[in-house]
Amino acid sequence: xxxxxxxxxxxxxxxxxxxxxxxxxxxxxxxxxxxxxxxxxxxxxxxxxxxxxxxxxxxxxxxxxxxxxxxxxxxxxxxxxxxxxxxxxxxxxxxxxxxxxxxxxxxxxxxxxxxxxxxxxxxxxxxxxxxxxxxxxxxxxxxxxxxxxxxxxxxxxxxxxxxxxxxxxxxxxxxxxxxxxxxxxxxxxxxxxxxxxxxxxxxxxxxxxxxxxxxxxxxxxxxxxxxxxxxxxxxxxxxxxxxxxxxxxxxxxxxxxxxxxxxxxxxxxxxxxxxxxxxxxxxxxxxxxxxxxxxxxxxxxxxxxxxxxxxxxxxxxxxxxxxxxxxxxxxxxxxxxxxxxxxxxxxxxxxxxxxxxxxxx
Numbered sequence: 001x002x003x004x005x006x007x008x009x010x011x012x013x014x015x016x017x018x019x020x021x022x023x024x025x026x027x028x029x030x031x032x033x034x035x036x037x038x039x040x041x042x043x044x045x046x047x048x049x050x051x052x053x054x055x056x057x058x059x060x061x062x063x064x065x066x067x068x069x070x071x072x073x074x075x076x077x078x079x080x081x082x083x084x085x086x087x088x089x090x091x092x093x094x095x096x097x098x099x100x101x102x103x104x105x106x107x108x109x110x111x112x113x114x115x116x117x118x119x120x121x122x123x124x125x126x127x128x129x130x131x132x133x134x135x136x137x138x139x140x141x142x143x144x145x146x147x148x149x150x151x152x153x154x155x156x157x158x159x160x161x162x163x164x165x166x167x168x169x170x171x172x173x174x175x176x177x178x179x180x181x182x183x184x185x186x187x188x189x190x191x192x193x194x195x196x197x198x199x200x201x202x203x204x205x206x207x208x209x210x211x212x213x214x215x216x217x218x219x220x221x222x223x224x225x226x227x228x229x230x231x232x233x234x235x236x237x238x239x240x241x242x243x244x245x246x247x248x249x250x251x252x253x254x255x256x257x258x259x260x261x262x263x264x265x266x267x268x269x270x271x272x273x274x275x276x277x278x279x280x281x282x283x284x285x286x287x288x289x290x291x292x293x294x295x296x297x298x299x300x301x302x303x304x305x306x307x308x309x310x311x312x313x314x315x316x317x318x319x320x321x322x323x324x325x326x327x328x329x330x331x332x333x334x335x336x337x338x339x340x341x342x343x344x345x346x347x348x349x350x351x352x353x354x355x356x357x358x359x360x361x
Contacts, residue, residue: 076176135178205274280318301331
C-alpha cells in the first residue's frame, strides 16, 4: 500500500500550506551537529507571483510526515533570505531561506565580558540574556562544569558558544529561538534504522578511516606551585599507537582534563564516516544513533548521526539523508576475516593473458 508525504508550512503566523501545494517545487530542512543553527529552503514556482513575498525575520515553522503517521515539526526559525530568479527556459522561481536563529537579532552581536569561577550554565545564560534569548537547554553532564576564567572579547554569543562547546566536549546550536548544548557522543535514546530492502535507498560508508584515528590524546598545563609543566592523558578506545597532542596549554588541570575528554570524543567520532538515504523519517535527529543493516559485513552496525537533511520534491518524494560518524557495534570489523575461505576460481572464466608477454601473434 502506497503512502503519501505531507507537509505544513507556517510563515508569520499564517498557514500557507494550501497556497504552496500547487507551486512548491522542493523543500529541504538541514540540521547538523557543530553548526550554530539549522536551516530550511523552499523553492517555489513563482509564475504570476502567487505567493506573498515573505519579510526578513518573519517566523517560520515547517512540519513533515506521512499520511499514515501524522506530522512532526522539523524546523522552527525565521526568514533569512528571499531570492527571485527567472530565465526563459526555467521560468520564474522564488527561493525562501530560513535559519533556526533570528539572523537580525543580537546573537551575532559582539560582547565584552568575563567570568571568574563560573559554571557553563551561568556563562551561557549571561551571554544569552544580552542577546535576548531566555530558553537554554544544557546536558546535565555539562551544566555544572566550571571555568577558572572565561572571557568574551568582542565575540558574539554564537562564536563563544561554539568555542566553549569545543573545550568541554559539547555541541552548541541555536534553534527555534532557544540554545541547545548537548554532550558530544552522549547516550541519547533516539535511534533510527536503515535496512536494505526496507527503508534504505542508498549508502556510501567508510566504516574505518586511518588519518583521524589516535589511540591517546594528551594535554598540558603549568603548575605554578610546583614550578613545572604537568600533563594529562586520555585513552580514546581506538587501538592505534599514534598520540594526539593539544597544541595549546590550558589554565589548569581541570580545564586540561575537560579539553582532553573533548578531544578523545572527537577522535572516536571521526574514526569513520558515511551517508545513507532512507525513506523520510522525522524521528532522526543529530547526535542520535542510526543502525545500518543488510548492506555487508563490516559495514553493518551503529553510527552516530552527524547531520540530518529532510528533502521533499515532486520527483523524488520525501527522503531523509543522514551523515554518519563514530562507527560502533561491529561497524568497521568484518568477523569473517579469519574464517572465510578464499573464493575458488570459476572454470567458466578464461585466464587473463598479458599481450606484452606473449606478443601480438
